[in-house]
Amino acid sequence: MPRVRVAVAMLLIPLVVLLAFASSRPHLAAQKPRSLSAGAYASDITPRKFPVSVNGHMTDRQVSEVHDPLRARCLVLDDGKTTVAFVIVDSCMIPRDLCDRAKELIQKKTGIPARNVLIAATHTHSAVTLTGAFQSEPVEWYREFVVEQIVHGVERAWQQREPAQVAWGVGEDATQVFNRRWFMKPGTIQPNPFGQVDQVRMNPGYQHPGLIKPAGPTDPQIGFLSVQARDGRPIAFLANYALHYVGGVPGLSADYFGAFAERIQQLLGAEKVHPPFVGIMSNGASGDINNINYAGPAPGKRAPYEQCRLVADSVARKVFAAYQQVAQHHRADVSLAVAEQEIELGVRLPSEADLARAQQILAQARGPVLTTLPEIYARETVLLARYPPTVRLKLQAIRVGSMGIGAIPCEVFCEIGLEIKAKSPLKPTCIIELANGYNGYLPTPQQHEWGGYETWRARSSYLEVRASDKITATLLELLREVSQERPSSEQ
Ligand SMILES: [Zn+2]
Helix, strand or coil, X not given: CCHHHHHHHHHHHHHHHHHHHHHHHHHHHHHCCCCCEEEEEEEECCCCCCCEEECCCCCCEEECCECCXXXXXXXXXXXXXXXXXXXXXXXXXXXXXXXXXXXXXXXXXXXXXXXXXXXXECCCCXXXXXXXXCCECCCHHHHHHHHHHHHHHHHHHHHCCEEEEEEEEEEECHHHCEECEEEECCCCCCCCCCCCCCXXXXXXXXXXXXXXXXXXXXXXXXXXXXXXXXXXXXXXXXXXXXXXXXXXCCCECCHHHHHHHHHHHHHCXXXXXXXXXXXXXXXXXXXXXXXXXXXXCCCCCCCCCHHHHHHHHHHHHHHHHHHHHHHHHCECCCCEEEEEEEEEEEECCCCHHHHXXXXXXXXXXXXXXXXXXXXXXXXXXXXXXXXXXXXXXXXXXXXXXXXXXXXXXXXXXXHHHHHHHHHCCCCCXXXXXXXXXXXXXXXXXXXXXXXXXXXXXXXXECECCCHHHHHHHHHHHHHHHHHHCCCHHHC
């Protein structure tokens, strides 16, 4: 053999071997049995010093009573290759720096990569302030405490992990969700805090004579992931429903999210298991959805927490019925995948004229507590004028088997969630909002045009008008990315 041919052959052999190996890799991946393990732990974040600031309203509330405990509910899943942690926290919203610090410590203590951790707020409006919102400000000791308890919770869940199996699916409860934004007859909407008249009004009042129709859809789906030990003992149940919160609770409370965790535990017969079962309700794309039917008459007065219990019972029973359909199909050969990306979005900064108007309103306001909407939004304008022209926010997609989870750090309008669910290659897909940071409301460009509370420029609504288009496109890319890594056995 001439020397040159030998050389070519020697070059070709490794190439052929390499190609053969490469082409067999997906096949090998599909055949290699995955073995899932899981652990869960509910970490207590009820404060131990009082009073505490509670946000979620235009004015601050100082609260000294605890109605029911606040928790950071942690679930760790591990397929032998990828580990994922979910942390759903009884908080109105959690800022990015707090999420990032908790993730960094989690990585240090457990080895779970920071990018594989999802931390989200339930959006209960009766929890302790963690980020500045309207006239509420956080205190450092509570922020520290929450970081510690999140890290502790994931560590415990990680230590407790055991061979596990999962099943997932979707239930439906259309009875508890209502779009809270309404088109109103001309002349029935008061000027907004900036002196303009919107076409849409939030929370218009029961059977208001000006009601035309809701300005957006609702999403009745309750996505769920059931996690069991191999003998069928329940470990955790992660549910997802697009409902802002319920309210009607005096003192600190996990709202219906906590009541759901209790109710699903009863339905699953998981009250006396060890390690303790962890029920979790995460919030879906519920930026414009609440539990109030303005088309109907005002309901009679409810006892404190009664409505939370009613909603929790209804949603838990509906999702439990869907769970029973798949209860026989829990499986351990399930793979996990995570993709994360930061995007840069513009800030709707106030103009010089906006700022001058705001300063004039504030100069005439009587403080220290501001009570009128123009005053409150004037203060927001001054605070927002100090924001940078763009912000970076984190989007994340997680896959468990063929179930997709998309995480967005905003209060996401329902129609955006519906679009992502419909276009996602993963069925089912859930949206977890207020995850991995806090960047205010996320209306669509059309909803911005119609106006209303959720679009009013403030620290609670400041992203550029086209933000939802960019977020939707990027999150769909991430969902496609985690979908492509799926072994053929899961397609
Ligand atoms: Zn909200």
